[in-house]
Amino acid sequence: MIALSAIGGVALVELGMALTPGPNMIHLASRAITQGRRAGLVSLSGTAVGFVCYLLASAAGLSALFTAVPVAYTVVKLAGAAYLGYLAWGMLKPGGRSPFAPAQDLPPVSDARLFSMGLLTNLLNPKIALLYAALLPQFMDPQSGPAWAQLLQLGCVQIVVGITVNGVIMLGAARVSGFLATRPRVMTAQRFASGGMLGIFALRTALSRGPVST
Incomplete structure (x- = not known):
């Protein structure tokens, strides 16, 4: 059984x-x-299944794969950084859109x-890839049972909070x-703040030498 301190630590990290602002927040708010x-809610269900996929x-x-095959981590890292950069540019470019901007002109999706x-x-x-690959293992204790069982429990905590x-x-x-x-000025400030944060995270992800730890 995992310790309460581990549960609390994972919950706080996932809350932060x-x-x-990131891909999940932008996508769900926009939809x-x-x-x-x-x-x-339908989009959120897809997000939940994504969490389960990472957990399994x-x-x-x-984590062992990323450690044994560094190029696998590099591929995930660069792909994620490029995706974040794309989202950031979508908000920062002239005429860019905030994730909270009304867009009633978009066609409905099934x-x-x-x-x-x-x-x-x-x-x-x-963020999710690095969370599962690098962060959750830090809350595991060799004295608390099989690693896979601890990871499943910690992952469930992360999924509930997320x-x-x-x-x-x-x-x-x-x-x-x-x-x-x-309030157009507030909307513009929010758009640049969100886009800037995504851009910074994209650069941090691309330039990191190994799995991000907290």
């Missing part, structure tokens, strides 16, 4: 990461605003597409969008 809360891959030895986009966005999220935070953000996205729509 989930509250940082909830453009197609409503139901679409946001980690239990199967993702539930299957919403689910798959939520899943893919999470699977390509470098889905809860993302769900709250998604459900409140429409209200935040309405607030910002009447």
Whole structure:
């Protein structure tokens, strides 16, 4: 059985990461605003499955793979950095859009597409890849049982916190969008702040020499 301190540590780390603007937050907020809360919930279910995929891959030895084959980590790192850079540019470029900007002109997307986009966005999220590959193992104790069992328990903690935070953000996205729509300067500041944070994280990810630790 894992220690309560490990559970608390993982919960706090995931809370901080989930509250940082990233691919999941941007995607879920955008979908909830453009197609409503139901679409946001379908996208959120895809995000949840993405978490489970990472958890199962980690239990199967993702961390060991990255350690044994450094090029695998490099590929994940650079792909994630490029994806974050793309999202950052989408907000920072002239005429860029904030994740909370109303976009009612976008065509509706089917539930299957919403689910798959939520899943893919999470699977390509470098924060989640590095969390499972490098951070969760730091909360494991050799005296607390098999490594895979501890990883599954810690991963479940991360998933509960992550889905809860993302769900709250998604459900409140429409209200935040309405607030910002009447305050263009605040909307612009929010767009540049979010894009800047994504850009910084993209550079940090691309230039890191190994798995990020906290």
